[in-house]
Amino acid sequence: MFGTAAYTRPQTVDEALASLATENSRILAGGTDFYPALGENVVREPVVDISALSELRGISREGNYVRIGGLTTWTDIIRATLPSCFDALKSAAREVGSVQIQNRGTIAGNLCNASPAADGVPPLLILDAEAELLSQTSRRQIPLREFLVGNRRTKRRPDELLAAVLIPDAPENARSAFLKLGARRYLVISISMVAAALTLTEDDCVSNARVAVGACSAVARRLPQLERDLLGVHRRELIRRVKADHLSDLSPIDDVRATAAYRMDATLHLIQRALDLCGGQP
Ligand SMILES: Cc1cc2nc3c(=O)[nH]c(=O)nc-3n(C[C@H](O)[C@H](O)[C@H](O)COP(=O)(O)OP(=O)(O)OC[C@H]3O[C@@H](n4cnc5c(N)ncnc54)[C@H](O)[C@@H]3O)c2cc1C
Secondary structure, rough: OOOOOOOOOOOOOHHHHHEEHHHHHHHEEEOOOHHHHHOOOOOOOOEEEOOOHHHOEEEEOOOOOEEEEOOOHHHHHOOOOHHHHHHHHHHHHHOOHHHHHHOEOOOOOOHHHHHOOOOOOHHHHOOOOOEEOOHHHHHHHEEEEEEEEOOOOEEEOOEEEEEEEEEEEEOOEEEEEEEEEEOOOOOOOOOEEEEEEEEEEEOEEEEEEEEEOOOOOOOOEOOOHHHHHOOOEHHHHHHHHHHHHOOOOOOOOOOOEEEEEEEHHHHHHHHHHHHHHHHHHO
């Protein structure tokens, strides 16, 4: 599998960054995207296996941020105690592949693989997540919506590790939901997926709305016009306010999983259902 390529498994982040600085290496985390992407090929570049870097795994609070280490697995997220605004992320975690994949697959692997159908992206977009990138010479933090630049393309430099996903000022009392449509219930790549979060006033009107759609454009997107149009709307009125026009920023493709037209129609219904879940009776 590794051909003649060098394989290292650093025990500290500093060691890993040193390896990434000196060689044009490939990073291996849970391997659940890395190995399938190889197909019949062998790896020619040096491989830096970061799976021993326990300092990059886990969820903590740092000042105004919730910090999710890059090596945090989907199972870790499912098991963590988190406020309701993270419910969409937890639901997405339960939908990633199967339990075995959730045990190995990491949040950073999902983001760096940058599939348009990565289930982690919409729930992180509605949390205004930021990517923390570390190299031997720099530490930078960029919004996830800027980090992901296209199908399988990110702003990560080859010498950088995605060390953590940071959630600033999470709207803790917001209710959130994630819905994924696939051709079957489990182990399936999304045809469309929606994450939504709503904060309601005491009289049940929307004071903050966030909606993101995945698998309907090269990079998952927030829907800012819909978010604005939902402000002040009573929770019983939410479904009626979602119109096809709100999806005009999406650009779904026809492929083996669905036609573009089907994706648009399904997305409209997913958004309505997700808002209904967020705005339903407490
Ligand atoms: C059977 C199966 C079903 C799946 N189902 C789903 C699904 O339903 N939904 C979904 O979204 N995904 C699914 N996946 C894809 C995959 O499991 C997830 O994307 C997972 O989160 C990837 O994490 P990983 O740690 O395994 O990444 P890896 O495979 O180790 O790495 C993926 C990519 O990210 C890079 N990388 C990893 N960690 C870092 C880091 N910290 N810094 C910089 N670069 C890094 C690697 O170099 C590689 O390019 C499935 C995969 C399989 C095999």
